[in-house]
Amino acid sequence: MNTQEIKKEKVYQRGRGGSDAQHKxxxxxxxQLLVRHEEIxxxxxxIESGIESITRIKSKDKELIEILQEHVLGMxxxxxxxxxxxxxxxxxxxxxxxxxxxxxxxxxxxxGIKVRLSSExxxxxxxxxxxxxxxxxxxxxxxxxxKHESPYRFED
Numbered sequence: 001m002n003t004q005e006i007k008k009e010k011v012y013q014r015g016r017g018g019s020d021a022q023h024k025x026x027x028x029x030x031x032q033l034l035v036r037h038e039e040i041x042x043x044x045x046x047i048e049s050g051i052e053s054i055t056r057i058k059s060k061d062k063e064l065i066e067i068l069q070e071h072v073l074g075m076x077x078x079x080x081x082x083x084x085x086x087x088x089x090x091x092x093x094x095x096x097x098x099x100x101x102x103x104x105x106x107x108x109x110x111x112g113i114k115v116r117l118s119s120e121x122x123x124x125x126x127x128x129x130x131x132x133x134x135x136x137x138x139x140x141x142x143x144x145x146x147k148h149e150s151p152y153r154f155e156d
Contacts, residue, residue, distance in 0.1 A: 026078065029071040030146075036064055037142035042135065050103075050118030050128040053135075056111045069113050076104055091130055091150035098124055 033040065039059040045052045055072075057065045078085055079099045086092035095102065101121045107114040117128050130151045137145040137152035145152040 023083075026071075026074050029067050029074060031143075032064070032067050033071055034138060034142045034146050037139050039064060040068070040139045042139050044132050044136070046129060047116075047118065048125075049120065050116070050125050051132045052114070052116045053132065054109070054112065054114045055139075056109065060111055065111055069108055072106060072113050072115060076106075086150075089149050091127060091134065095124075095127055095131060098127075102128070 039057055039061065040055060041058050042053055042055040055068060057068060075085060079096065079102075084093075084096055087096070098119075098121065101119050101124055103116075103118050105116045117131075119125055119128060134145075134150035134152055141152070
């Protein structure tokens, strides 16, 4: 049996995040990014305390640029409001549990967004780098990657 065919039951460790209007909007934005993943490029620079990334919309589609920017800022708002993200994914659970030790800054770009995610906690720095690897997989594989735990690694 192919290991990709084995489905692990999702166990929501911090609740399902909600079904209210804001949760539905967050899911809609994320889904659009996954569906249109081939229009996105992401470059990361590893720094001692985490990462700096630039994510751009290659197609320059203004609607998709806005979706990307709203998504990034929306995820920060979810963390700050104590609203879990992918609470079935152990990496996201760990980051969520230590969210007060994470620092995030961003700069809106004409065609995307620049983000710095860091922590003074060295263990969290490693998780930040795994999270970054997962985001790269979302861009590489779209919806296919979103169904798996992080970090998502595939052999095509």
